[in-house]
Amino acid sequence: MPDSMPLRADYRHFQPIITRWHDNDVYGHVNNVTYYSFFDTAVNTYLIEEGGLDIHDGEVVGFVVSSACDYFASIAFPDRLEIGLRVGKLGNSSVQYELAVFKSGEEDACAAGRFVHVFVDRATNQPVTIPGKLREALQRLVV
Incomplete structure (x- = not known):
């Protein structure tokens, strides 16, 4: 667990997400696996829009x-x-990447996560240097 509660001011970029009816589990809250989908959505939206990543x-x-x-x-x-x-x-x-889930307008995080991307050549699956425009977009988020 992190040493302290992540706060909104600790982050450089925010991606809005609207929960969906089927995100809730039988306990009446968003299931833990759904948080990873939120993280993937936030990162990939940023990479596509800011870094020019062509996912197709x-x-x-x-x-x-x-x-x-x-x-x-x-x-x-x-x-x-x-x-x-x-x-x-x-x-x-x-x-x-370091991510946090905030309810809209709230300062304290409901969850905090991290994941690592390795960029690879699509044809060979071998690691490659992060391309220039993508690197520039990522650099803007470095803390």
Whole structure:
């Protein structure tokens, strides 16, 4: 678990997410696996819109090689969320994202997660240097 509760001010970019009816589980809150979908959506939206990542035909793709999430407070449909995004480490072919789930307008995170992308050549699945425009977009999120 993180040493302290992540706060909104700790993040560089926010992606709005609207929970859906089927995100709730039988316990009446968003199921833990759904948080990873929120993280994927926030990161890939940023990579496509800000970094020019072509998920359909580009030569480079990102593979998730590690992930984790810590939970602090429940969320449930119909909560409106904002996923905070920052970069904790930017390497040659990999990046560690740090994310947090906030209810819209709230300062304290409901959950905090991290995952690592390794960028690879689509044809060979071999690691490649992160391309320039993508690297520039990621650099803006480095803390």
